[in-house]
Amino acid sequence: MAVLLAAILPALLLTATGAGAAGRTAAEPEPxxxxxxxxxxxxxxxxxxxxxxxxxxxxxxxxxxxxxxxxxxxxxxxxxxxxxxxxxxxxxxxxxxxxxxxxxxxxxxxxxxxxxxxxxxxxxxxxxxxxxGHPVAALPRETGDGRLAVLAATRLEGDSGLLTWFGAPPSRRLVFTVGNLGSAPVKDPVFRVGTAHGVYAAQWEERQWRGTVEPGRKARIELPVELTAGAHGDYQISLKYGTKVLAEQPWGVGRPWGVTLFWILLCLVVPAAVFRIGMAIVDRARPRPGRAGGRRRPSPRAGVTARFPKPRSAPSAGKAPSPGTTAAALPWFTPDSAPSEHRPTTKGHS
Structure with a gap:
């Protein structure tokens, strides 16, 4: 069995090597x-x-x-x-x-x-x-043979605060440690921080760090990173030095729900305020009782009580009606035409 494996193993290695070489494709041409x-x-x-x-x-x-x-x-x-x-x-x-x-x-x-x-x-x-006709100037001098490399994983530090919940630009600090692998010091290196959202390409901005990294030394660097106002979703933060991308760091930004709450309240408060103002205008424009033409508007009860006859009041005892006036008779009783003094008195019958 061992002899068989010893015979087959070189063939397998040769086959794998050939397959790997065949699987390699030529590098894509540069644009x-x-x-x-x-x-x-x-x-x-x-x-x-x-x-x-x-x-x-x-x-x-x-x-x-x-x-x-x-x-x-x-x-x-x-x-x-x-x-x-x-x-x-x-x-x-x-x-x-x-x-x-x-x-x-x-x-x-x-x-x-x-x-x-x-x-x-x-x-x-x-x-x-x-x-x-456009002016020409020399390019900024390169930093010699210094070569920077990231020695530790990058991270985003800090928080955005309460204002971000209402649409303020989210901000962080990109923290990383670099080491100088070259033979010359690197003074005031200029990094480029890229911000990519979704499928869109990164938008690059320059960030200069003030300091010198000596050959064989390392330095902790912090660079500010800020997004646009109202930004939310998944972002990719990239760090580039020269033409080489040193690190990439994902950043998940929450939705600014305060802005949504503001618009909801605005949609509720504004119509309510307009309704209140309209009702106040209508209330002021409506005519008041006793103000129209100097006459008082009759109350609703007046129309109801007017349908019933008013009882006629009898003259008070000991007070004779004044001449020229007739005593009011009850509706169910009519007095005799003869005066009361000529009326014969009746006595009880047995």
Whole structure:
């Protein structure tokens, strides 16, 4: 049995190695961006062509300053003319052709046409362009041979407080420890913090840390992270130094229920207030008893009591009716026409 295993094991290893080699595919080609002309002035137009992108990918094209294909867009999107950017979607072969206006970026050149994905995994490519008449300045000096690497897991610290429940921007501190693996010190390194929500590509912002990391040393770094007002859902916070992503950290942000409660109360209070105001106006406009034409409105009881006859009052004893007046007779008794003094008196009969 041992002899059989010894004979079969090399064959199995050879087969596995061959299968692994056969399973490896060639690395996907890098996306390519070319321009119809290398130099153009403000107000001109340049045609941008691209290939080797994924089919059906939405891309954004920007003209950015302080950038080179080797170092990328150093200042992030703050170095780009964002208002004059153009969007384009690749075809079934991963290629595209799109014209875009030439504008001056907010920072000096060297300049590039920066093309990057809008959704999904971030893929980008740059093409050098010279914007005629725009100032040119030297790129920021790199920090030598220093190489930073994250030595411990990143984490988000802090809380947003009660105001976040009412739509205030959620904020945290991205805390991590880096070590200098190079041979030169790294002074005031500039990191880039990316915020991605759902399927959308990360939005990058620069964060500079003040300090120096000596070769072979480590440092604890805290960078502020803030989302937009009313943000909620699942977010992915990424940390990049240079062109390398050092760490990623998920962040679940709760829904600002205070805003929902506010709108519910608003929908209940405003109609109630309008109803109260309307009723007050109607009450003031309604005529009051005794004010219409100077006459008092009869009360409802008056109409009911008027239907019944009023009893006639008899003259009081010892008081003779005044001349010219007749005594009121009861409705069920009519006195004789003869005066009472001439009326014969009757006596009881046996």
């Amino acid at each position: 390519v961006v070319t321009l119809s002309q290398k130099e153009a002035g403000k107000g001109g137009e340049v045609t941008v062509r691209g290939k080797e992108w994924h089919p059906g990918t939405l891309l954004m094209m920007l003209i950015c300053g302080q950038s080179t294909p080797a170092r990328g867009v150093i200042g992030g999107t703050n170095s780009c003319a964002n208002a004059q950017g153009r969007a384009v979607t690749t075809d079934d072969k991963g290629a595209f052709t799109r014209k875009m206006p030439v504008t001056e970026p907010p920072v000096p050149c060297p300049c590039v046409v920066h093309v990057a994905t809008v959704t999904g995994e971030q893929v980008l490519a740059d093409a050098v362009i010279v914007v005629a």
